[in-house]
Amino acid sequence: MSLFDDDFYSTKVSKRAARESRKRDLGFPYRSGTRKWSNVRIAFVSSITSAVAATLLFGVFFGGGPGIGNGGGSVATAGTISTVDPLERPIQASAKVRPAVVSVINQQMFAPGIGNGQALPKDSEVKGTLREAGVGSGVIISKKDGKAIIITNYHVIDQAAAVKVVLMNGETREARVVGKDQITDLAVLEIDAKGIDVVAEIGDSSALRPAEYIIAIGNPLGLGESVTTGSVSKTKQIVPVSLNQDGVYDWEQEVIQIDASINQGNSGGPLIDLNGRVVGINSMKIADLGVEGIGFAIPINLAMPIVDSLIKLGHVPRPYLGVYTMDLEQYWQQQDFEDAFGKALEGEDGKSAEKDAETGEKAVPESGGAPLKLPDDIYSGVIVLEAVGPAKDAGLLFNDVIVKLDNQAIGSTMELRKYLYTQKKIGDDIEISYYRDGQLKSTHFKLGQKEDEEE
Incomplete structure (x- = not known):
């Protein structure tokens, strides 16, 4: 018996109402007539519709839609859906470039005696001992005629009496300075290409955007491979520099400002994007009390014309x-x-x-x-x-x-x-x-x- 007078609230269902309810359930809701659909058929159609919708949504949000994840200028190949875990992309990108990253050792002549002392001038007549004066990084960009070409910074090899390169496998090779340019802080080295199978792919620094994820690879403090990650703070920054480190600014350098760590020894190493392409050459950072996450890299689009001139002429004609x-x-x-x-x-x-x-x-x-x-x-x-x-x-x-x-x-x-x-x-x-x-x-x-x- 119902607690309310209105049958709408009653839990008791009459036989006539039950028959009418079953009749409505068996009828197709969007079509008049007497054709009946079973619950199994309706469930099957609903499942197929849901699967198609989920596939379309997955394709749009994970690389299947045009203009997303492809810079807006390309469409994914038909029938393919990118399922790469975003967390895997930095791993894959760095793994692609790391074999082409090298350590660069600057050796200079030191006066004989106990302790390191100071390096002798290059034109000194005093007979000294060849020692390690500094360590930086470099990246192999090409191989030709049995030689591998390496980009590094000018200040990494400045005043060097001899230069050595350490490959990622630990092998040390003699390097020849092909050319160097103080104004742009770039230098080109050459080593024997035997056994070198990987060269870095050159990217497009003009395509970088603020907040884009980047990776800096190098050899900080001579302790071995280093990979630091971060983002682009500014795609074009003008930084005053003192070419002779005497506190007087006498040039301005256009650089990419990043928040990835550029430690001592990272100079000359590659800055890469998530496709594993070199978009810059790590160059310097602001080292001051209370300052963190301000590093700079030379845009690869500005570096390559200088590199080409150094390879061809050994200097940059000005x-x-x-x-x-x-x-x-x-x-x-x-x-x-x-x-x-x-x-x-x-x-x-x-x-x-x-x-x-x-x-x-x-x-x-x-x-x-x-x-x-x-x-x-x-x-x-x-x-x-x-x-x-x-x-x-x-x-x-x-x-x-x-x-x-x-x-x-x-x-x-x-x-x-x-x-x-x-x-x-x-x-x-x-x-x-x-x-x-x-x-x-x-x-x-x-x-x-x-x-x-x-x-």
Whole structure:
């Protein structure tokens, strides 16, 4: 008996209602007529429909749909569905490249005696002992004529009397420096290709996107293989650098900023994407108190033209002005220092030691020059300490202050170098505006070519 008067709430079902219910259950719900479907048939159709829907959804979310997982520019092959575990991709990518990653050992001459001491200059007449001075990394990019070509950093092999390469299997081989370029911090080595079966695949650094997953491979501290992972923080970062590590910024480097660890010894190793392609050459990091996860790599698209030139010529041909310089701003700072302390900043030989505007090499200015005479409104420019080559032939002298190149204002050695290397070519005409004894003058001449031995 029902607890309620309304039969809608009653648990008792009449025989007539039961018959009507069974009749409705056996009828096809979307078609009028008398055709009957069994419960088994309905369950079978539902299962097939669910399976098709699940397959389509799986294909869309795991690589089957166009524009997803393929950069938006390709469609997966018909009948194939990618089922690779995302966590496996870094493992597979690093395994693809690791056999092509090498350790690079910089050997220099050290004075005989107990302890490491300091390395002897390359032109020293003192007979020393060849020792390991530093360890970096490199990556094999090609094989040709029985030789394997390796990319590394300039600073990894700088000042080396000899270079050795350690393969991933632990074998050590002698290496020859094919070419090096301080401006881009790149160098190319060559070793015997016997037994080397894997070379790294070159990727496209212009396709990188912020937050994209990347892997840095190298040989930190000479302890063996290292794989660090992270993401791209910025695809294009401009970083000021001091070519001679003297604290004076004299060049700007375009790099990829990453948060993967670039430890000491990782320099020169490859930065790769999840396809195992080299997209950069690990170069440097910011090492400061409280700073973590800021590393930099040279984009492979910028590196390869330099590498090709080093392979073909042994150096990178650039236009040559022929001046040793000092920034006018730095000169004023020294004057302020002398006024405050009554003592000039001196080099080891008692003279101000400055650098070549184009090579960063130390230069000693000529003595006996008159003090600078400039208009009161000139605060920036480049002081000529010595003119050689084309500049000397054009009549530039000690204490001339360059302020413009082709009507482009020049305020520092960095700006002078950037203008030459990005806007001019070897043999181009150039106009130089400069001050001499307070008078603005100008001269024209053709840019020369820097010879390799002058670097």
